Amino acid sequence: MTIKALIFCKISHKSMLEVLNKLKEIPEIKKLFSLTGDYDICAEIEVIEINELYNSFVKKIDLIEGIINTNTHVVMKEFVK
Template identity: 40%
Template structure:
């Protein structure tokens, strides 16, 4: 699977509505509400980079209350960060 974290900036006081729309997208595996310059962090997974790009471009960015997105592609995922030593 190809994964990305996407930071979203929403229209003022529309975070809950955006989160409800995001829950309908099967490629989204995690949704977190944040404080700071971004409102929401999501983890997106797709079988190919093309499908990942389509999900971000045509599903996430098309939500009317999403103002901006910032995408961070995952190059390698550590399943267990703790060392046994």
């Protein structure tokens, strides 16, 4: 059972492409959305356990220069039609 989380990121000026490229290199990130609004990027991440989410965030995402601020949401349930 995988855990899905959405990491909303605010990016500093002129760093968008660089940040996107670095996020693409992280295997746990399955999709990247470029957004308009309060956040610039949303990264959809899938991990096996919550510890892996912590490791991916602390050891990979948090180290990327250009990310000013993040807001992580864990998906509890997905409803579709």
